[in-house]
Amino acid sequence: MIFDTSNAASFVCTYDYWSFTPLNNLYYCWVQNTVSISSRSTASISSASGSHESGFGNKHVKAIWMSGGTMQYFPSGIGSVYPSLQAIYMGSGQLKEIRQSEMKKLTDLVSLDLPANKIEVLEQGLFEHNIKLQYISLTSNKINQIGFNVFDKLTSLTYLYLGGNTCINQNADTMADVQKIIKLAKTNCTVDEKSLTNFAYINIMQKLDNLKEDSDSLSSDKFDDKLSDLETEIRGLKLSGYKDVEAKVQNLKTILNQKTASEAKKLETTTSEASVKLETTNNLSSSTTPEPEQCSTSTQHDESFILKSKLAVFSRKLKALIVQMQSVSGVNSGSSYIEEGCDAFERKIERIEAKMEEFDDKFNKIIKALGIADS
Template sequence: MARITMLFVGIILAVFASSQSVSFNCQYVTGGWGTLTNIYYCHAANSLNVTSLDEVKVNSISGMHSAGYDSDNVEYLNVYNKGKMSFFPIGLNKFFKNLKGICIGKMGLQEIHQSDLKDFPELVDLRLYDNQLEIIENDLFIFNPKLDSIFLNSNKISQIDPNVFDNLPKLSSLYLDSNACISFNAVNSESQVQMIIKKVKLQCTNANNSNLTQKVKNLEIESKTLNSTKLNENLQNLENDIKGSKFSNSFQNNLQDLKATVRTISTDEHFIDLKTKITTLKKDADFIKNAISESDQKLSKLIKDTTTTLKDIDAKNDQNFGAIMKFIEKLDKKMEAMHGYLVEIDSVQVKLMNKIDKIESGNDHN
């Protein structure tokens, strides 16, 4: 009897409510939404017409609750294709205090703000798909750190703040397909979510650049044609430049001559020859260091550019990425080995100079 009375009061309030308010007539159902299973939710059954900010305040919520349930048990609100709702309703939390999910789909929603969502700290699932959203602002989800699934697909979004998805450690599904600046989805995959976030930062953070989206698409097309054979060829050429450079033979010859000279020192006339060879060897070593440094810069830039490009390619076009990265790591190790070899050369030079000093000191003493 009490439930029937509450229903009757709700209907009366809905009939006499001000035109500047929102009234929901709920069909209460138990079911599942995404990762939320076996939850009690409100399915809005009445037609709405919210076209101005003066009309967004929730005035009443009516409907017959299931046995043993009341408004405090409602964890999800579903409003889909029930007229027009240009702006997010204000005051939902006063009626439904424990919402974990909200769906406003195909309602012509034009804006969504941080203030609209701040009263729902337990929000896990947010669905605002098939609307008229154009901008996703900074810190939109700052009060909703538990969000697991966000649906913003089928809107007109052309600008997304680059940090809007930060501080959402549980985000595993992100739907952004069929928008002006991006059209990708990630479903139950944190790695795919991170890939889409990178695309957002690249494609959706400059609303004033009308050519940005097309440039990114062109880049993706070029990236998809990139193959490991061509990349390996470029990297191999760089390695060959280092290994087969013009100073290599001269350096090796001078090193051998120096070793032979050290073994056959017997008179003063060898000191001049020895000093000359050491000076030449040092110049060769310095030349090698400079050349390797320049090659390191080229290699670092190539690795950076290649890694950035490849990581932005969809997983299905990324089959060669592992092999390419192994090749780069192998090349890095070779570079480190070359640097180690130069350190050994420096050590040999120091020892030789010490020996020369001792020999010269002995001659001066004589």
């Protein structure tokens, strides 16, 4: 994940030892500065300063303790600054949401304590990647919706404090009582259509964020396919009119256009370099007087090398397109989203056909540049 460090916040820490239920004597960062995060676009921590004990560094920090401040969004990047975190305390603040996209990097987390904030929703799958959690306290927030499976994977959860919230006011400090609270939350906090719509909205927003995070590692084709699938899902869930959703989709389309242009430029550069290499070879051949057989062999070798390289590239791309064509031809006609499925199918066919035409044009240009007839 890449952070915009020009807008990212930082921690100023005093390092010491403290106990965080159920863990004792952890080396931790006691945050001294007021951290202000009022926008999701700047919700990241890029660094931390402070004097460590001799021989210690950020990788040895096991916990964070901070209180107050105006941080409205749980900051991404904490797991990168402190890769060994087991406990987090952020209390008496303005925190209004936490998302799976921020939590998924904190795989060693055992204790999460976020009391007296303004959290309203615990999204579906929030703790899916935090299976070591034993202690969760979200007391005195404003929780009115809890995803149906939020706690289902937390088989070691022994302490669950949800007192002082809107849809639930219960605390538990045994596994048996924790299960009772989870059952009560499923009854009291996920009951109406509005809740389900809100969860769908949150999940889509999370998926769009995740795709943006993964953009650097995906080719334009893969990125386009994933974005197309998300657009289909958005229409199926009737979320197309949500401005935040549409804004993120447009941002992803901009990223897609940039990736496509960049890849096309790279391909054009490769083709140009091949043509220059051939032209240079031909110029050298005409400006010198080597033996006829020598000249013929050299030119044929370069032509053969370039042509075979390009043909190999286009062959692989063409095979990949054929596989895509075969895969999208199996649209499930029994799908509940058949209309959206057909739209996605048609868009993929159009993209594949366009790419085939593009490859055909470029192939012909290469053949022409090499002076070899297309058989």
